[in-house]
Amino acid sequence: MFGEKLDSDTFWKLIIGFLILMIAYLHYATSTDLHYLHEIYRALFFLPIILAAFRFQLRGGLFSSLIIIAIYIPHVVFQWGGDLFYNFSRFVQMIVYLIVGIVAGVLAQRERRERDNYQRTAEELEKSYKKLQIQSAKVAEIEDKLRDAEKLSVLGELAASLAHEVRNPLTSIWGVMEILRDEYETTGKKSEFVDVLFKEVNRLNQVVENYLTLARKTDLLRQSCDLAEISKSVVFMLNHRAKKQHVKINVDFSPQPFLVTANENQLQQILINAILNSLAAMPDGGEIVLKGEILKDKRKELSIIDTGVGFSPDLAAKIFKPFFTTKKDGTGLGLSIIKRIVDENHWDVKIESEKNKETTLTITFSE
Incomplete structure (x- = not known):
């Protein structure tokens, strides 16, 4: 002692x-x-x-x-x-x-x-060994990014080719939609659905234009958008499909406008891809919640929460890679498109999940 x-x-x-x-x-x-x-x-x-x-x-x-x-x-x-x-x-x-x-x-x-x-x-x-390990990790990360860039390059070329093929039928559909809109009354149930179709054809045309201008790095029009209203619009469009799978979609925003500076079509792309990804994870039904929050530092945060099958946490690092999917019939493009849009706008994105538990996709918008 x-x-x-x-x-x-x-x-x-x-x-x-x-x-x-x-x-x-x-x-x-x-x-x-x-x-x-x-x-x-x-x-x-x-x-x-x-x-x-x-x-x-x-x-x-x-x-x-x-x-x-x-x-x-x-x-x-x-x-x-x-x-x-x-x-x-x-x-x-x-x-x-x-x-x-x-x-x-x-x-x-x-x-x-x-x-x-x-x-x-x-x-x-x-110390030298640790520095070498850090440098090796950076080299490996750069190599991964280069491989991802190569995949995205191939995807971009493919998307541009498909966009050219899609544009011509879209022009025809657009013309037919104008005729249909003129034939139906401006009020009533059918008119409402025609307006939805008209709006979505227009959005699809904008998506095609985005892919065609991707290689030229053209700056997209960014403006103040009400994310709450855009979320409700996307939910209205996908609600019929969700009901078929016995999935309930809820929108949880404050009554005040939830304004973010962004391109509206890109926000719609994010929401549609996120919801479709959640629906694919809930074959037996469940619930999806779109939740908007204002953080202490005044940044806005969007969370898409689903009660699907989830995935193992060790897959979180790969989940945003192009063509990576855990589904048999998945393309592996939905989340990678979300990541591309988020990176392009200098936002932050993360995904948290566990096997057979809920999954939360969180996007934080910069000021």
């Missing part, structure tokens, strides 16, 4: 001091007639000197040897008669104590210096 309260240096000083005093006591307490015992005691004095030298280097070896000499001299002078010739070997022994203390201290000091150098080298190597 007492030893635990002492620091390491103090503990060793007490041990060395105890050894010196114990051996000195044996010298003084033993009759000079017992020569062989005194020879043993003289040899035992080397033990505290060596311990002091290896523990405290040159300072310890020199100091301990001087203390032993100071203690041993009175014993030689008063108990052995003090005659120089008679006690010559004992005086030589004192000089040897001093030499051993100095030599052992120097060697211990050199060994400590080498050990410190090795330790510093080991620490530098460890």
